Amino acid sequence: MRRRLLVILLVFAALAVSGLAVPLAASSSTGRTQQLWFDRYVDAEWFSELAEEAMTTDDRxxxxxxxxxxxxxxxxxxxxxxxxxxxxxxxxxxxxxPAVVQLLADVRSNRHSVQPPRRLRTWDPDTMRIAHPIGAGMQMEGAVLIEASTVRAKRDIADRWALIALGAWTALALFTGVALGLSRWVLRPLAKLSRSVAVLTETLPKAVTQARPTSVTQRYEGPPEVKDLARSFDTMALAVGDAVDAQRQLVADTAHAIRNPLAALAIRLESLGRVIPDQAQESFRRASSQIDRLKAVLDGLLRLAVAETPAGFGAAQADSDWPSRCDAVRVVEDRVDAWQPAYEEAGMTVAAVMPMEEAEVAVPEDALVQILDVLLSNSCRYAGIGARTEVRVHAGTRWVTVSVVDDGVGVIPDELDKLTTRFYRGASAAAGGSGLGLPIAAALAQRYHGELTVGATVPNGLHISVRLPVRRSGR
Incomplete structure (x- = not known):
């Protein structure tokens, strides 16, 4: 690629230098030619005046x-x-x-040209003929012809051409040096990146399934360095996809392996509940709640692992079976209606504030349902008795924003930026949560090129917004 890039740069440099040097050389030749012709034409005019006087007085x-x-x-x-x-x-x-005879005949008949030649060249004849009539108007008394030497003018032109050529070659040599340095500077990071990608690919886990290809078969066109880099990236992408699948599978296997002993432990604790002394009942209850919390944490980790897998990457390609769009207005109405009983039981109210028209987003319906369930569950658990929660939908040209706003107890300002951190629980959080709900919602939003933000409402309460891309026509 460096050779091709260098050739391209040098061709452009040669064209640029030629575009300057050739017109400059032509202009220099034209100027020197016109200077010689005008000087000799003035001299011929002066000689015609002397000749007219000599013919009148017959004194030569x-x-x-x-x-x-x-x-x-x-x-x-x-x-x-x-x-x-x-x-x-x-x-x-x-x-x-004959040329002299013809030129004199043209001058005496007033048919000669009074324009200078276009330009002299070094291989042109060594003489230039300039003629001028004697007399004025229709009364021609003769003609003057000067046979001027062009040797000195052609030498001056050759000297100027040599100077221009020297400057052009010097400029081309300088540009060649610049092009060499530029090509190395441009391609050095490319080669280093290709090597780094290859080294990184070697350190990644090998393919864990036989269903996906482990070698790159796609053919690329272009310079060798770019093709090598593209192949390295493809190989790395396959390896990273396998690593993501392995991570996801590890979480699922771990959750499955731990869930069975936890279920067995829960059964044993339940069977022991009948023989636990009264003074140990509180400890027994706490142990049972911790088992329930461990189950919730395992389920949350599994959902988080799935949510954090990039869409269309690795095993997440299975998402392509789901429609990649949904109507946010309809989904919000459905989830608000589904959560209505839970809010009434908790002594709170929930309502939807939405536009009349549809608001299609480029997100699968199940993903938006998971996000809304997390946000509504979070509000229902922590907003407090008597709080009002509104789910708002704002449709723009590029984004649709779904906001869950409540006027409950809220959180302290220092905790706002930490609520999407894994396992973080605010100081006012009720017991029983896993600290994974908002991280899961944030990961799902980011997975589909959206964004989840947490803020406070005035005078109190919490405002959680999810910005999702609008579905474009044809998607």
Whole structure:
């Protein structure tokens, strides 16, 4: 991949440098060409004035003197012809050259071009011909032709081209160094990440079932480093999935293995209840309640292990058999109705405050039922006699928020952030709980990309909100 990345960077660098160097070289050549042409055109205009005066006075001495001095100074040849095309003065121009003859004929007929050539190149001829008419308007008395040397101008152009090329190659060399460093900097973390993933995969437990594949068969396209990293991630994902399954199975096996002795112990205690002395009845009752609490803790651990398994990961893929959506309004109405007798028995009231329209969430119905049962049970157990609990549903464009709000005794502010911690029980919590209810609800919400938050109500009470993603069309 580094070689490909380097080639791509260098190609872009070459294109960028060429995009600057080529126009700069062309502009430099054009500028030097125009400078030479305009200088010689001005000189030709000056010679036409001298030639017009010489033809009028029939005195060629001044014209010839200036033409020789000009030739000595610039090594350029100058030719002056009269209206008939006959040679009037010459410092070395070949009057038999067809190109010279044609150019002079065009000038005398006022059909010559007065635009400079586009640009000189180093391989162009060593001379440039510039012509100017003698006279003005329709009265042409002759023509002046300067055969200018382009050697010096082409040398200047070659020097500028060499300087531009040197700058371009220097810039390209610098960019090559930068590209080498950049490619190493970009790919070093990728290679390190691939090695780390491979090492981590080796440390994870091997597959515990034969139902899931333990090798990666998917084929990837792209650079070798990216393909290796993708394969390493796939292997790690399979291993992590197996580890999650193993953890989940371990909790289930542990709960099952402990539940049987606890059931046997509960039976033995129940049979001993008839022979326990009166003074030991309180201790017997406490022992029985501890067994019930252990059973609740085991059930809670099993539910928590299931809730904390990421959706669609490992054994949690079985969730795909459940519909991944439900109507939060309907579920809330059902759970409030189901908990109504329990609240009446506890001397409290519960009501639902919901919108008229449906509020579909991207959460299976059984998961939302578990969350609501935890929140309503928590309120029913701890809010206190006479408290009122409201279950509110607020539907937004992206999220649906289900809130359970009561005006009961609440909790102290320092305990709010700890209520979703495993086995944590507040100072005002009643006996019999396991401290796993809210952690299970929070894990279920997070499993389906939601969030559970706990807050206090004013002046007293507890406010627990669950924010769940709205079901998008097509999901």
């Amino acid at each position: 001495q001044t014209l010839l003197l200036e033409m020789r001095r000009y030739h000595t100074l610039y090594s350029d040849q100058v030719l002056v012809v009269d209206a008939a095309g006959s040679e009037f003065a010459n410092t070395g121009v070949d009057v038999e050259d």
